[in-house]
Amino acid sequence: MKTFGYAAHSPDSPLVPYSFERRDLRENDVAMEVLYCGVCHSDLHMVQNDWDWTIYPIVPGHEIIGRVIATGSGVTRYKTGDAVAVGCMVDSCMECDQCKKGEEQLCREGMTGTYSAYDRITHEVTYGGYSKHLVVREEFVLRVPDGLDLSKAAPLLCAGITTYSPLRTWNVGPGSRVGVIGMGGLGHMAVKLAAGLGADVTVISRTKNKEADALAVGADRLLVSTDATAMEKAQSAFDLIIDTVPVKHDLNPYMPLLDIDGTLVIVGQVGPVSTLSTVPMILGRRRITASPIGGIRETQELLDFCAKKNILPECEMIRIDEINKAYERLKRSDVHYRFVIDMSSLTGPGENIGQNVCQN
Structure with a gap:
């Protein structure tokens, strides 16, 4: 599945357009078009390799709102057209005591990060939401409740x-x-x-x-x-x-x-x-x-709670080509209070690739 996004290739380089491939859908995978992606301070830390575990090239972004464009043959929770969300993790062992009690973020084998981590099956590097499309295991996809503003909801997935x-x-x-x-x-x-x-x-x-x-x-x-x-x-x-x-x-x-x-x-x-x-x-x-993030069940609870209470982050919408300026502003704490990228501003090769994904 060919797609494209923005990536950094070293700690000192700016984010630039980047073409790459997502994996073919497994039977329990959901493919989505990314609509909005929040800009987290940890994105900046990871791009700069401040924690010494960044894998380059890195496509950041783990506050993701999207719409389903295809599903694997075994997917039962989502269908094409559903509004969905993905946060900081895209997989875990699903077998340890922590995973079984809904604390996948504390997986004994280590959860798989949405970006700059290794896929548990193929060991390919994961790429995040500063991209046109995303493929994620069904169990790590969240439902966006009716009434929750898609354009402002992304930072709920991390912040x-x-x-x-x-x-x-x-x-x-x-x-x-x-x-x-x-x-x-x-x-x-x-x-x-x-x-x-x-x-x-x-x-x-x-x-x-x-x-x-x-x-x-x-x-x-x-x-x-x-x-x-x-x-x-x-x-x-x-x-x-x-x-x-x-x-x-x-x-x-x-x-x-x-x-x-x-x-x-x-x-x-x-x-x-x-x-x-x-x-x-x-x-x-x-x-x-x-404390780190919460598990999938708790994150869904959060989304439902925010929809019920009409709680949303204070956001400033940016285009993807403004991301490097946004990072500079983030370093100066010059944001009120969260940047969100309107991913419709991301254009490039393969605009119709989502139509080539085999749907359920």
Whole structure:
């Protein structure tokens, strides 16, 4: 299946048009035309090989909204024309204890990433959603609920589930007191989702600059972390803190903000954190943990929840040929709050290839 997209060929090269092949449909595969693809901060990290596991050339994109154009002979959940979604993973062993309980992201053999990973059967490199078409195992395709705006839903597949999963794991609901560190792509989704679950929500930020935005997306207040007096008054104020900051930073100022048995969950930084003092942890039985994305069942729950509550990310739509400028802006945190690529802007050779896929 010939297709095309945008790829980076080295850590220092820009993304450029790239033609490649998708695998032929297996009996349990769904083929889709990509309609929209979110731009995640991890896309930038992967393109730059910041985590030392990028496989080049890399076609990024794991926040994908599409429409089914073909199905394998054994597919029962989807049909041609269905609106569907794909997130950060496209396969797992499906046999281990974690997969069987719906935690495919924690597969004992390692889940297969949507891009820059190896197919479990053919060992071909996976390519993501900055492309015209995608072929994915049926079990890892999600249904887009009626009423959910296709043009804005893509970031739910990473930013949304990354923040929803810890909120559900720690049983956030009415009466919960939730703090959100950072007010970017992840942070604004954490605020919207925590508020949607009925929690009292506080954005924790270094300045008051985003106070109006925080209140507009559902926060009850903003706490300035550089204000020593305000931080002192906020001690023991939270049951759960979601830390969305994507770079190394000092966690020590936030620990006293947790109540007894409170939890700080890291969802932003992948890599080193600052040296920690255990004093507030010991004295308050407080804990620090981290969380990846959720499983397929939980991600579908998120999509259904967002459709019911009309929760959508704040998006700026771009064309695919603007992706390199978007990355530069992402480095400067100059986005409000998530870029989404309108994939109808991707044109190139083989525009009619979807018609050549054998349909069920």
